[in-house]
Amino acid sequence: MFCFQCEETSSRSGCTVKGVCGKPEETASLQDLLLFSLRGLAWHLDQLAARGTPDRSHDAFLREALFATITNVNWLNDRFEALIEDALDRRDRLAAGMAPGMAPGMAPRVDAPEAATWRGPRAAFVAKGQAVGILSTVDEDVRSLRELLVIGVKGIAAYAAHAAALGREDREVDTFIVEALASTTRDLSRDAMVDLVMRAGAVAVSAMAALDEAHTTAYGHPEMTRINIGVGANPGILVSGHDLKDLEDLLAQTAGTGIDVYTHGEMLPAHAYPAFRRHPHLVGNYGGAWWQQTSEFESFNGPILLTTNCLVPPRRDNTYLSRLYTTGAVGYPGAVHVADRPDDGTKDFSALIAQARACAPPTAIETGTVTAGFGHAQVLALADTVVDAVSSGAIRRFVVMAGCDGRRRDRAYYTEVARALPENAVILTAGCAKYRYNKLDLGEIGGIPRVLDAGQCNDSYSLVKVALALKEVMGAADINDLPISYDIAWYEQKAVAVLLALLSLGVKGIRLGPTLPGFLSPAVTTTLVETFGLRPIASVEDDVPAMMAGR
Known part of the structure; x- marks a missing residue:
C-alpha cells in the first residue's frame, strides 16, 4: 500500500504497511481500486457531457463512494468491493449506451483509458488496486498535482453529500467532481493541472455555501450559545461525526423516552442551531476531538452513533464496540450499521434506543460550559x-x-x-x-x-x-x-x-x-x-x- 492523504502519514511521506489511522493494507488497495473505477466512470460521464447529453443519475453515487475513502470513515472490505462492482456496472452500462450494439466486454474505443475498460472478479480486486495505486503515476509533480486535486475533491464530495442529505444539491459541484476525476485519466500540462486545483478551491467554496444554506434553512442560523459539557442522570446516546440530519432523526425518536442525547467532536455546533435547542433532551457535549474517542466512548457507557468521519479503531482493552453504531458512509467490523433513510423517511434508530435503556448514565469527565454559535x-x-x-x-x-x-x-x-x-x-x-x-x-x-x-x-x-x-x-x-x-x-x-x-x-x-x-x-x-x-x-x-x- 501507499497512502499519504492525511497529516499523520508515516514518516510524513506515506504509509506503506498499515495506515497510522488503522487502515489495513488490503482495505487501502480496495480504496485505490475504487478510485480507479470512479475515474473510469467519470471518463464516460465526461464524454457524454462533451456531447451535450450529461447523465446526472450517478452524482449521488460518486459523492458517497468518494466519501467512503476519506480517512477514518470505513474499514469494511465487503463494502468497498460492492462499491467497486457498482462503479464498474454503471461504467459498463454507460459504455454500452455510448456505442450502440457494443455490449460490455466487447472492443472498447481505442482512446479509452484503462480505467474506463478494465474489469475483473472480486478475487482480482486487491492485486489490481495495488497496481493502480498512487505510485502508478511515476512523475512526482504530476502525481502531486493529481493527488492534491483528488484529495480536495474527496472533501468537496463529503460536503456535497451532507448538503444532499438535506435536499440541497449543487450541479456545479457535481459537474466538477466528474471533470476532475476524468482529468486524472489524461496527460495534461502542468498549467492545466494547476488550473484544475485552483478551480477545486472555488468549487469547495460553492459546496460549503450549499451546505451552509442547507443547514440554516433546515435549522435556523446559529446563535451564541453556552453548551453544557457535564452529564445528567439519565442514560444517554452519543452522536459523533458531522451529519445534522442524523441528529435530527435521532432527537425526534428519543423525545419523551427519558434518554438524553449528547454530541461529540464536530457535532458540538448543533447546540447553537435554534431547531436543536428546542429539544430539552439534547443536554450537552461529551468529550473533545475525534482522536480522544477511545477513552471517551468507553466512559460514556451508552450507545455511540458515528455519522461520518472520524472513527478511530477501538483498542484491545475497549469494551464499547458492542455499543458502537455506524451509518451513512461509515463502517467498521463488529459495529451495527443503521441503514440509509428511505425516500421521504427517517433512519431507524430503535436499536440504539433499546440498548440505551439498559445502560448506565455517562460517567462525568468534565464540568462547565463552552461557547459556540458564531456563524x-x-x-x-x-x-x-x-x-x-x-x-x-x-x-x-x-x-x-x-x-x-x-x-x-x-x-x-x-x-x-x-x-x-x-x-x-x-x-x-x-x-x-x-x-x-x-x-x-x-x-x-x-x-x-x-x-x-x-x-x-x-x-x-x-x-x-x-x-x-x-x-x-x-x-x-x-x-x-x-x-x-x-x-x-x-x-x-x-x-x-x-x-x-x-x-x-x-x-x-x-x-x-x-x-x-x-x-x-x-x-x-x-x-x-x-x-x-x-x-x-x-x-x-x-x-x-x-x-x-x-x-
Whole structure:
C-alpha cells in the first residue's frame, strides 16, 4: 500500500504497511481500486457531457463512494468491493449506451483509458488496486498535482453529500467532481493541472455555501450559545461525526423516552442551531476531538452513533464496540450499521434506543460550559461592535485557527498560540481544531469572546463570509489588507478542500501545520509558496509576533 492523504502519514511521506489511522493494507488497495473505477466512470460521464447529453443519475453515487475513502470513515472490505462492482456496472452500462450494439466486454474505443475498460472478479480486486495505486503515476509533480486535486475533491464530495442529505444539491459541484476525476485519466500540462486545483478551491467554496444554506434553512442560523459539557442522570446516546440530519432523526425518536442525547467532536455546533435547542433532551457535549474517542466512548457507557468521519479503531482493552453504531458512509467490523433513510423517511434508530435503556448514565469527565454559535449571521449581527473595537484598538488582530485536531504532540502548538496571543487578539475558529483552546479561559473584549467558534470544518465558509463583510465595512481594497492572520491546522481531506477554498479566494500568507502535506512535491510546494505565500508553522515564539505584525 501507499497512502499519504492525511497529516499523520508515516514518516510524513506515506504509509506503506498499515495506515497510522488503522487502515489495513488490503482495505487501502480496495480504496485505490475504487478510485480507479470512479475515474473510469467519470471518463464516460465526461464524454457524454462533451456531447451535450450529461447523465446526472450517478452524482449521488460518486459523492458517497468518494466519501467512503476519506480517512477514518470505513474499514469494511465487503463494502468497498460492492462499491467497486457498482462503479464498474454503471461504467459498463454507460459504455454500452455510448456505442450502440457494443455490449460490455466487447472492443472498447481505442482512446479509452484503462480505467474506463478494465474489469475483473472480486478475487482480482486487491492485486489490481495495488497496481493502480498512487505510485502508478511515476512523475512526482504530476502525481502531486493529481493527488492534491483528488484529495480536495474527496472533501468537496463529503460536503456535497451532507448538503444532499438535506435536499440541497449543487450541479456545479457535481459537474466538477466528474471533470476532475476524468482529468486524472489524461496527460495534461502542468498549467492545466494547476488550473484544475485552483478551480477545486472555488468549487469547495460553492459546496460549503450549499451546505451552509442547507443547514440554516433546515435549522435556523446559529446563535451564541453556552453548551453544557457535564452529564445528567439519565442514560444517554452519543452522536459523533458531522451529519445534522442524523441528529435530527435521532432527537425526534428519543423525545419523551427519558434518554438524553449528547454530541461529540464536530457535532458540538448543533447546540447553537435554534431547531436543536428546542429539544430539552439534547443536554450537552461529551468529550473533545475525534482522536480522544477511545477513552471517551468507553466512559460514556451508552450507545455511540458515528455519522461520518472520524472513527478511530477501538483498542484491545475497549469494551464499547458492542455499543458502537455506524451509518451513512461509515463502517467498521463488529459495529451495527443503521441503514440509509428511505425516500421521504427517517433512519431507524430503535436499536440504539433499546440498548440505551439498559445502560448506565455517562460517567462525568468534565464540568462547565463552552461557547459556540458564531456563524456569519451572528458575527455580522455584532458587526458594529466589532468594527468599533477594531477602530479603537481594543481588537488589534483576528487569527483564524480553523481546521482539524489530531493526536500528534506537536499540535500543542495551537494551544500555546492561543495562550500567547495578546489580549487584543480574537481567535476565529471552525472544525475540531477548536478543542485545543476552546476550554481555555481567554476572556472577552467588550462582551465579545476571544474565541469565536463558527462551527464545523465546513463552517469555515462562515469565516470567509465574515472576512468579506469586514472587507466591505472597513473599506479594504483587498482581503489581505484586513487585520486577519491564518494559522490553519489540517488532518484530512475536508481540511484540504477548505485550504483550497481559501487559496481560491486569494488569501495569502497562510500558515499550515503541524506539517505541510506529504502529497506536495518540492516543485508544487514552491509554486504554492511563490503564488500564495503558503508556509509551514514555525515556533510559537516566532509565529505570534509575526502574525500580530501582519506577517
